[in-house]
Structure formats: C-alpha cells, structure tokens
Amino acid sequence: MTAAPVPPSSTSSPSSPRASTRPVAIVTGASRGIGAAIALELARAGHDVALLARSVPDLARSAAAVRAAGAQALVLPTDATDAAAVGASVRAVQQAFGRIDVVVANAGVYRRAPATAVTRADLELALRDNFWSAFHLIEACLPLLRAQRRGHVVILNSFDAKKGLPLDAAYAAAKAALASFGASLRQALRADGVHVCSVFPGRVDTAMVGQLEVPAISAKISAERVARAVLRGLRWRRAEVLVPWHIRSLWWLDVLSPRLGDWLVRVLRLDGRERAPRA
Numbered sequence: 001m002t003a004a005p006v007p008p009s010s011t012s013s014p015s016s017p018r019a020s021t022r023p024v025a026i027v028t029g030a031s032r033g034i035g036a037a038i039a040l041e042l043a044r045a046g047h048d049v050a051l052l053a054r055s056v057p058d059l060a061r062s063a064a065a066v067r068a069a070g071a072q073a074l075v076l077p078t079d080a081t082d083a084a085a086v087g088a089s090v091r092a093v094q095q096a097f098g099r100i101d102v103v104v105a106n107a108g109v110y111r112r113a114p115a116t117a118v119t120r121a122d123l124e125l126a127l128r129d130n131f132w133s134a135f136h137l138i139e140a141c142l143p144l145l146r147a148q149r150r151g152h153v154v155i156l157n158s159f160d161a162k163k164g165l166p167l168d169a170a171y172a173a174a175k176a177a178l179a180s181f182g183a184s185l186r187q188a189l190r191a192d193g194v195h196v197c198s199v200f201p202g203r204v205d206t207a208m209v210g211q212l213e214v215p216a217i218s219a220k221i222s223a224e225r226v227a228r229a230v231l232r233g234l235r236w237r238r239a240e241v242l243v244p245w246h247i248r249s250l251w252w253l254d255v256l257s258p259r260l261g262d263w264l265v266r267v268l269r270l271d272g273r274e275r276a277p278r279a
C-alpha cells in the first residue's frame with residue numbers, strides 16, 4: 001500500500017497559483033477519503049487549498065474538485081512521514097500563496113495489530129504514519145502561524161484514541177500519543193491566537209476500513225459528514241470534535257467506568273471483523 005515517495009513539486013497545477021487574498025489551507029492525505037472531503041469543504045467555504053499526499057492521479061482528481069468549487073488548488077506530492085519533504089512543501093505553499101491559515105494534519109494509515117501480538121515494528125509503523133506525519137506538518141507550519149498570531153491546526157485523530165480497541169493496539173497507541181500532543185499544543189498556543197482542534201471520528205466509509213465489517217451501532221459515516229464537522233469545529237474554535245455525536249455516550253460511560261466501557265466494546269462487538277480479501 002505504501003507508494004514510493006515523490007519529491008515535492010508545485011508544477012502539477014494547470015495554472016500557477018497567485019498570492020492569495022483568501023484564507024489558505026494545507027491538507028495532508030488530501031488525495032482521497034476524509035482529507036479530500038475536507039479540502040473540498042474548505043474550498044466551498046472560501047479557502048484556497050494546498051493538497052499533499054503521495055498518489056499523483058488521486059491528488060489531481062481531488063484538486064479538480066477544489067478548482068470546480070471556485071478555489072485555487074496547489075498539488076504537492078509529498079510523503080508526510082518525510083520531515084524534509086514536508087518542510088519543502090510548506091515553503092512551496094508560502095511561496096505560492098503567501099500565507100497559511102488552516103493546517104490539517106490528516107494523513108494516516110490503519111493496520112490491525114492485536115494487543116496480544118503487537119510488535120515493536122507494528123508500533124514504529126503506526127507512530128511513523130499517524131504521529132510523526134502529523135508532527136512534521138505542524139512543526140513546519142508553527143513558526144508562520146505563531147508569527148501571524150492567528151490560524152488553525154486541525155488534527156485528524158480517531159475515537160480509538162479515546163477507547164483503545166483490543167485489535168487496534170498499535171494504531172490506538174499512536175493516535176493516543178497524538179491526542180495528548182494536540183491537547184498540550186492547544187493550551188500552549190492559546191496565547192499566540194492559534195487554535196488547535198483534534199477530531200475524533202468513529203468509523204468512516206473510506207478505503208482505509210473498506211475491508212472492515214462493523215456493527216450497526218458504529219456504522220460507517222461518510223467522509224463528507226466528517227468534513228462538515230471539521231468546518232463547524234473551525235467556525236466555533238472547538239477544542240475537540242467527536243463525530244458522529246452519539247459516540248460521546250460510549251466515551252462518557254468509559255470515563256465513568258473503564259470496565260463498563262470494556263464490556264460495551266465486547267457485547268457490541270465494536271472491534272468489527274475484517275473481511276478476507278477477494279481471491
């Protein structure tokens with residue numbers, strides 16, 4: 001599933017972007033799924049958008065949707081786990097648009113890893129793809145956001161960070177690290193006028209969990225629904241967004257009693273079941 005890294009390039013846009021008078025967003029994992037939906041929703045809300053991911057054809061498709069919504073799109077093929085490549089792409093956005101207002105750390109990879117058999121390699125991969133990729137983007141954008149004394153950082157997390165599931169040990173650990181980092185960052189950046197919002201979706205109907213069968217109680221929601229929730233989170237400067245709303249009840253019950261939470265995960269079969277790939 002991991003494509004070879006592609007060096008950053010700003011030449012894949014059909015027309016060269018102009019310095020923007022509109023707010024500018026940078027979105028990782030913008031080639032498909034939730035990231036593509038957020039990029040489009042931001043474009044509809046009046047942002048020009050820089051789209052980062054590895055798959056060039058998918059990025060081009062996503063950028064076409066952004067442009068069709070009347071926004072400028074800058075395509076930057078980037079491996080989000082490569083700090084130097086991310087730094088170069090952030091500089092390319094600054095050069096092209098002259099500003100960055102919304103930073104969306106969305107790129108991530110989900111792999112099953114049962115807690116009883118998880119390996120160091122599983123954990124390192126999960127941290128690379130879900131923690132470090134977000135950190136590299138935030139680290140590269142932070143000096144600009146702090147100098148501007150305004151802006152938003154959106155971190156795509158997962159409900160797994162609120163309640164680790166038995167079969168998701170590595171992914172949940174990486175997302176929990178990211179949740180903690182996001183909470184620290186939110187408080188630290190308050191005085192700088194920079195807003196940090198962590199987003200915790202339940203299951204979402206994207207390629208990431210295409211093989212996963214889930215019970216009706218945690219039915220997959222659309223990527224568009226997550227994107228609309230993100231935009232509301234930006235508008236109201238929310239600290240955290242949980243979507244769909246009803247997953248809060250599981251979280252609250254778990255805060256009240258983690259053993260009750262464990263029991264609910266078991267009886268509701270929230271781990272889901274992976275379908276065998278078609279022969």
Ligand SMILES: NC(=O)c1ccc[n+]([C@@H]2O[C@H](COP(=O)([O-])OP(=O)(O)OC[C@H]3O[C@@H](n4cnc5c(N)ncnc54)[C@H](OP(=O)(O)O)[C@@H]3O)[C@@H](O)[C@H]2O)c1
Pocket residue numbers: 028029030031032033034035052053054055056058078079080081106107108109110129130133156157158159200201202203204205206207208209
């Ligand atoms: N789907 C769910 O049920 C669900 C639930 C909760 C949270 N989330 C979180 O939401 C975010 C988006 O997930 P999704 O469901 O939209 O997944 P997806 O459909 O698999 O899309 C993942 C995106 O991340 C990009 N990506 C992955 N590794 C990358 C890397 N090293 N460098 C650059 N881009 C990379 C992919 O692009 P390329 O492959 O083209 O690079 C793609 O655009 C993730 O952080 C995920 O953990 C998902």
